[in-house]
Each structure stands twice: as C-alpha cells, then as structure tokens.
Amino acid sequence: MVNLIWLLMLATGIIVSALNGHIESVTASAMKAAELGVEVAIELIGVMSLWLGLMRLAEEAGFIRGLARLFGPAVRRLFPSLKPDSPALGAIIMNLSANILGLGNAATPFGLKAMQELQKENPTPDVASPAMITFLALNTSCITIIPATIIGVRLKANSVNPTEIIGTTIVATGCAMTVAIIADYLIRRRRRS
Amino acid sequence: MKVIAEISRWAIPLLLLLIPVLAYLRKVPVYESFVAGAEEGFKTGVRILPFLIGMLVSIRVFVDSGALEMVSHWLQPLFAFLGLDPNFASIIPLAIMRPLSGSGALGVATQLINQHGPDSFIGRLASTLQGSTDTTFFVLTVYFGSVGIKKYRYALKLGLLADIVGLIVSVWIVTKVFY
Numbered sequence: 001m002v003n004l005i006w007l008l009m010l011a012t013g014i015i016v017s018a019l020n021g022h023i024e025s026v027t028a029s030a031m032k033a034a035e036l037g038v039e040v041a042i043e044l045i046g047v048m049s050l051w052l053g054l055m056r057l058a059e060e061a062g063f064i065r066g067l068a069r070l071f072g073p074a075v076r077r078l079f080p081s082l083k084p085d086s087p088a089l090g091a092i093i094m095n096l097s098a099n100i101l102g103l104g105n106a107a108t109p110f111g112l113k114a115m116q117e118l119q120k121e122n123p124t125p126d127v128a129s130p131a132m133i134t135f136l137a138l139n140t141s142c143i144t145i146i147p148a149t150i151i152g153v154r155l156k157a158n159s160v161n162p163t164e165i166i167g168t169t170i171v172a173t174g175c176a177m178t179v180a181i182i183a184d185y186l187i188r189r190r191r192r193s
Numbered sequence: 194m195k196v197i198a199e200i201s202r203w204a205i206p207l208l209l210l211l212i213p214v215l216a217y218l219r220k221v222p223v224y225e226s227f228v229a230g231a232e233e234g235f236k237t238g239v240r241i242l243p244f245l246i247g248m249l250v251s252i253r254v255f256v257d258s259g260a261l262e263m264v265s266h267w268l269q270p271l272f273a274f275l276g277l278d279p280n281f282a283s284i285i286p287l288a289i290m291r292p293l294s295g296s297g298a299l300g301v302a303t304q305l306i307n308q309h310g311p312d313s314f315i316g317r318l319a320s321t322l323q324g325s326t327d328t329t330f331f332v333l334t335v336y337f338g339s340v341g342i343k344k345y346r347y348a349l350k351l352g353l354l355a356d357i358v359g360l361i362v363s364v365w366i367v368t369k370v371f372y
Contacts, residue, residue: 001349002334006251009293013254020259033253037246041238049234054212056230057223061216101204111332112237112339119340127344128337136336136348140327141355147324153303154320159311168317168366169324176326176359183354187347 044108051109055094064090078138078181079131081121088117092135099142111139130191134184141180143173237339244338248331252294261286261301280315283308287319292329292356299323318367326359 017026058064068075068089075089075096082088091114098107114135122129147169154162217223268282283305290298302323309315329352337345 002345005330006247009255010251012260013251013256013258016258016260016263017254025257026254029253029257030250033249034246036253037242037249040249041242041245044241045235045238047234048237049231052234052237053227053229053231054208056226057216057221058212059230060221060226061212061219063212063215101200106205109234109237111336112241113233115336115340116237119342126342128342128346128348132337132342133346133348133351136333137351137355139336140329140332140352141359142327144324147320149299150302150320150323153299153306154311154316157306157311157316159316162311164371165317165320165324168321168363168370171366172321172325172359172363175362176355179358180351180355184351187351 047105048109048112051106052113055091055110055113059087059090064094067093078134081129081131082118083121086117086121088114088121088131091117092138096138096142099139100145107139130188134188137180137184138177141173141176143177144169241335241339244335248334249294252297252331256290256294256297261289264289278314280309283315284318284322287322288360291322291326291360292331292353294331295328298328314367314372317371318363321363321367322360325363326356329353329356 013029014023014026017023055064064087065085068085071093072084072089075093076082076084079086079089079092091110095107095110095114098110115132118129118132118135119125122132145166147166150165151162154165213223213227216226265282265285268285269279272282273279287298287301287305290301302319305319306316309319311317311320330349333345333348333352337343337348
C-alpha cells in the first residue's frame with residue numbers, strides 16, 4: 001500500500017504538472033525536497049542527540065523506570081504483548097507526554113527510541129508488531145492540548161480570539177484517539193481468535 | 194488555558210535542569226552518560242535519511258503540481274449542487290494534505306486562514322484540523338523505516354481511520370461550538 005501511494009503521488013504530480021504546462025517545476029521540486037530531507041535529518045540529529053542524552057541520564061538515575069511504574073498500569077493495558085518491565089514503556093510515555101504538551105521536536109526522538117525498544121521485542125524483524133501499531137496509532141492521533149503553531153498563524157492573521165480553537169482541537173483529537181484505541185483493540189482481538 | 198501555556202513554556206527548561214541535577218545526586222556520571230546517550234542520535238538520524246528523502250520528494254512533486262487545487266476546483270460545483278457551502282471544497286486539499294506532510298498542511302492552512310479570515314467558518318475549521326490530526330503517513334514511513342520494518346500490516350488503515358474521524362469530528366464540533 002505504501003509503495004502504491006508513493007508511486008501515485010509522484011506520478012500524479014508529474015502528470016498534472018505536464019497538463020498545467022509547468023513540467024520544469026517537477027525538477028526543481030524534486031531537487032529541493034531531496035535537499036530538504038537532508039536538512040531535516042541534520043536538524044533532527046542535533047535535537048535527537050540532546051534528548052537521547054538526557055534520556056540516558058534519566059534512565060541511569062532510574063526516573064524512566066519510575067515513570068513507567070507510575071503511568072505503566074494504564075499504558076500497559078494497551079500493550080499486552082510487551083513484557084511488564086519493558087524499557088519501551090518509558091519511551092512511549094515520554095513520547096506521548098511530549099505530544100500532548102505540543103513539544104513536537106522532543107516527541108520525535110522519544111518516538112524513534114520507543115520504536116527501537118519495541119523492535120527488540122519483535123519476533124519478526126521486518127513485520128510490524130501489534131505493539132508498534134498500537135504505539136503509532138496513539139502517536140498519530142494523540143490528544144493535543146496546545147496547538148501552538150496554528151495559534152501563531154491565527155494571531156498573525158489578526159484573529160479576534162486566536163486561542164478559541166483549543167477547545168475544538170481537544171475534542172477532535174480526543175475522539176480520533178478514542179476511535180483509534182478501540183479499533184486497534186478490536187483488530188487485535190479478532191486476529192488472535 | 195493560561196496555565197497550560199505556562200506549562201508548555203516551562204516544561205523543557207525544567208526538564209533540562211531537573212534531570213541532570215537529580216541524576217548527579219544519584220551518583221550518575223552525568224556528562225559521560227549524556228554523551229553516551231547522544232551518540233545514538235546521530236545513528237538514528239542517518240538511518241532515517243533515505244526514508245525522509247523518499248517521502249519528501251514524492252509529496253513535494255505532488256503538492257507543487259497543483260493537483261490538490263484541481264480537486265478542490267472540481268468539487269466546488271458538486272458541493273454547491275448538494276446544497277453545501279461551496280467554500281467547503283477548499284478544505285479538501287487540507288484534509289488530503291494533513292496525513293502526508295506537516296509543513297505542507299501548515300502552508301495550506303495558513304493560506305486558507307489568510308484568504309477566508311481566521312474567524313470565518315473555513316478559518317476555524319482549518320485551524321482545528323491543523324491542530325488535531327497528525328501526519329500519519331509521514332510518521333509511519335519514517336518510524337517504521339528507522340527500525341527496518343517493511344510490512345506495516347494494518348497500521349496505515351488504523352492511522353487513516355483516526356484521521357477521518359478527526360476530520361468529521363472537526364467539522365461537527367466547529368459547527369456546533371461557533372454556529
């Protein structure tokens with residue numbers, strides 16, 4: 001499915017550009033995007049190193065284990081396939097907390113770290129484990145309390161009340177997250193039986 | 194709301210202060226441990242590079258082609274025919290864009306907000322949509338790619354289901370709260 005979507009986006013983009021008479025823009029877009037990929041990765045290396053370094057300190061001081069023990073019981077129910085003391089739980093909790101607080105660039109390092117920990121417990125290294133899918137469903141549908149970027153855009157556009165969309169955002173993300181959790185649970189149960 | 198904004202302002206500085214101090218008190222060699230942990234950042238960054246480039250190129254070519262505007266242009270008469278606000282069609286590019294690319298969706302949302310006004314129906318809906326669902330497709334490819342997963346199984350369907358729910362609920366709640 002990913003292969004198909006990837007190809008469809010690329011092919012549609014090129015065909016539509018040709019039809020619209022600006023085929024040369026494809027070249028510029030592709031090159032620019034490739035460069036941007038490197039920029040994003042380099043930036044991420046910096047932020048990731050900072051957070052993973054800090055996370056190592058927290059791990060060695062026993063905070064991550066403490067965090068997992070504190071929130072673990074709730075989170076563990078969503079990940080029945082993980083070992084109860086799995087190190088992935090700490091990273092998952094850190095990632096979700098960062099997402100909820102709208103700390104986007106802190107969320108990614110913890111998320112990638114969680115994936116690495118989950119992969120260690122994955123019996124089939126090239127197939128996604130149920131725990132990974134649950135984690136990504138949570139991660140992409142996670143409740144956002146402060147949509148900071150869009151509030152900034154509204155502020156610049158002279159909104160009378162830039163923060164008035166916080167409530168609607170919380171409701172929308174809350175519903176999306178609830179449906180994702182329930183759907184994931186049902187799929188897992190059906191696959192097991 | 195003020196309290197939440199304050200928390201997000203203080204969260205990172207406090208973490209940067211508290212974790213090293215408390216770790217030091219617990220006899221952790223703070224600097225050495227930090228460096229050891231940071232080393233992983235480089236490896237992860239390099240590992241996700243090809244996935245980032247692959248996705249960004251395909252998404253960018255698609256977006257820059259103007260295909261999304263075409264779709265919205267075609268949909269306008271259809272929406273009018275169904276008795277809906279034809280402006281509503283302009284939200285479709287954002288809805289398609291949101292799961293693909295964060296910065297791309299932000300661009301579309303910003304343009305919609307500036308064009309229709311931040312306090313219009315479209316402006317509020319675009320803000321809510323942008324604030325809610327995440328870039329499912331992008332996160333999936335990069336996260337799975339970083340650990341070498343090739344078969345996503347039902348992950349994409351689940352993520353897109355959440356996005357569709359987010360879209361429907363956004364339309365409903367914005368209508369309900371503001372109109």
